[in-house]
Amino acid sequence: MSTEIPPPNIPLAVARQRIRRSSRVLAAERVMQVVGVVSIVLHRSSRQWESMTDLPLGIATLVIMSVFAVGLGLRYYWAVSHKSFVAENRVSLGVVGLWLLGVLITLVFGGGSEGRFGTINNISEAAIFLRTGVGFVILVRWISSGGRNPAFILVASFLVLVAVGTILLMLPRARAEVGQGGAPFHVALFTATSASCVTGLILVDTGTYWSATGQTIILCLFQIGGLGIMTCGSLFALVSARRMQVRETAFLADMLETENTGALRKLMTSIVLFTATAELIGAASLWGLWPELPWYERAFHSLFHSVSAFCNAGFALMPDSFSSMQTRWQIWAAVPALIIVGGLGFAAMADLGRVFRWRITNRTRAGSVNVPHGRMRLGNTSWLVGVTTLGLLAWGTCGFYLLESGALMQDLTVGEQASASWFQSVTFRTAGFNTVDLADLQPGTKFFGIMMMFVGASPGSTGGGIKTVSFALSILAVIALLRGREQIELRGRTIPQSIVKRSLMIVAMGIFCVLTTTLLIVVIENQPEYFLDHLFEATSAFATVGVSTIDTSSLRIPSQFVIILTMFVGRVGPLTLIVGLAGSGDNGRYSYPEERVLLG
Known part of the structure; x- marks a missing residue:
């Protein structure tokens, strides 16, 4: 609904009347949208229930989409x-347009095995x-641009994602x-949380317990x-040609661990x-990992993994993960490559790409006077x-090989031991x-x-842990302290x-969380x-690694x-989480006199 000043040829009273009418139509569309989602969930919740409600709920969805189309036309007329x-x-016009096109094609050419209806x-x-889904993304973007606590928005968005996933996984289908x-509720909640x-980590086998x-x-x-979710919302903003507001841009820059807010739009495009x-x-x-499956199942398996x-x-669709495929090149090459690239972080990948392009361009222009x-x-x-990731991967591969080459992997060849050590080093990270x-x-x-998992992936990535930068800064802080330096200096x-201080706090809170969780599990x-x-x-x-040395479902x-949790x-x-729940604090505009305390 437009909020612009009406053109001179439209009286102000007429413009206000049109805006009120459009608001009523929009409210009716939102009510029908909720009714439509509830109807679909009821329709698809059970195969028996679905067969009994095909006709009435099918008519309902058709009526609801017709209301959307008519309402959109009226709001356009009154705009x-x-x-x-x-x-x-x-985007709404595109959805309705695709729906109308699909209905028209179905009426003309038929609906195949399911019939036109x-x-x-x-x-x-x-x-x-x-x-x-579009409406939910718009809501999240509106909340993020309203000056609210970014940490609270991030926490709330994941809570909503987990809740929606739990409800969907509880459906019989x-x-x-x-x-x-x-x-069961706890199985659906555990799986939805683990996926989101x-x-x-799983309680039931993904490939056999869950349907397609x-x-x-x-x-x-x-x-x-x-x-x-906020990244997805920003991608929607780019696709729909909407402008991101200043507060939303600052929020995304903080979430993606980048300081260049001016290039954020380009970064978002690069991410997608x-x-x-x-x-x-x-x-x-x-x-090629599943040659025995039909092509459509092979496609789904390939995309899923x-x-x-x-x-x-x-998450894997095989009960033993990739244990039965450990000698295939896809397992020791393609899968680790995907894991490493996804765990580097989007901002770091963009920075690496920028420097790489500059060096290529510089080499091609080596003979030019305008370089x-x-x-x-x-x-x-x-x-x-980059340095921490390479160091951890090398350390993890060598460590796993030395610890298990004479035990768990003693029946494997040297090449198989090396590839298994490499794969576990990569997967232990996150x-x-x-x-x-x-x-x-x-x-x-x-x-x-445990040590490898605790460090985890890199800032702004898809992985978890305390992150590689926090780990590296903690080591550099110790080195600076041993050298008698008060500040950390890196590459000039x-x-x-x-x-x-933030990195040290992340490390300390990570240790506290792990020990507290361990204590609770041990007691229970x-x-x-x-x-x-x-x-x-x-x-x-x-x-957020997901490897386990016990059967998680055996836990109480x-x-x-x-x-x-x-x-x-x-x-x-x-x-x-703490910042999101506590809100922003007051830094204070004063400071007390200093007093030294003994440390040991």
């Missing part, structure tokens, strides 16, 4: 400025859900077994959870293009991400897949994996003390012999709820 109306409602009903349901009803927080509908829901959850390209290339690479790897989600002087350098964030039975790991290897730059389970496994499970949940339900805290970040 003060037709040009502004089209710009503001571009069934096909039109499916098209109407898809249009209603698409319109609802989400389960593979017909006639068994929907999934890109963790990968349930698996698609899980796929959507870790795709949205990996990118972040890079994500889509990487996931499609990954899916094409994984195509590609998105799961890129988002560092760790600019100077050297383009990586930012310190990207440099720390991914959650495995090619060996982790329950048989040596105690030293389990503790080694001084790291602000506020950033150093009362099995001291599994202490290291419980510590492993707690770290995996906090760092209270322990499962503790893990659910830990996964959520680990995804949004303990510091973000």
